[in-house]
Amino acid sequence: MNKDxxxxxxxxxxxxxxxxxxxxxxxxxxxxxxxxxxxxxxDWANKAATNYVCHQCGYVLWFLGK
Known part of the structure; x- marks a missing residue:
C-alpha cells in the first residue's frame, strides 16, 4: 500500500x-x-488489480493489468 x-x-x-x-x-x-x-x-493464484484511491473523497478506480 502506497499512501503517498x-x-x-x-x-x-x-x-x-x-x-x-x-x-x-x-x-x-x-x-x-x-x-x-x-x-x-x-486465492494466491488470482490476478491482482491496481487500485487508485482518491486522496480527497476515497473513490476507488480499478485497473487490471494486461
Whole structure:
C-alpha cells in the first residue's frame, strides 16, 4: 500500500476523480478473487488489480493489468 499522493496518467491522459474532481491518488494492490479459487484455497493464484484511491473523497478506480 502506497499512501503517498500521486497523479494518475493513463495513456497520456491525466485522470481526475469522477466524483470530486481531485487529481491525487494513493495506490494499493487487490486480488481479483474467483469463487472456484477461493473454494479450493488458491486465492494466491488470482490476478491482482491496481487500485487508485482518491486522496480527497476515497473513490476507488480499478485497473487490471494486461
Amino acid at each position: 499522493e500521486e497523479k494518475l496518467v493513463v495513456e497520456g491522459k491525466e485522470i481526475l476523480c469522477p466524483i470530486c474532481g481531485h487529481d491525487k491518488y494513493w495506490t494499493r494492490e487487490t486480488l481479483m478473487n474467483t469463487a472456484g479459487a477461493s473454494f479450493l484455497g488458491f
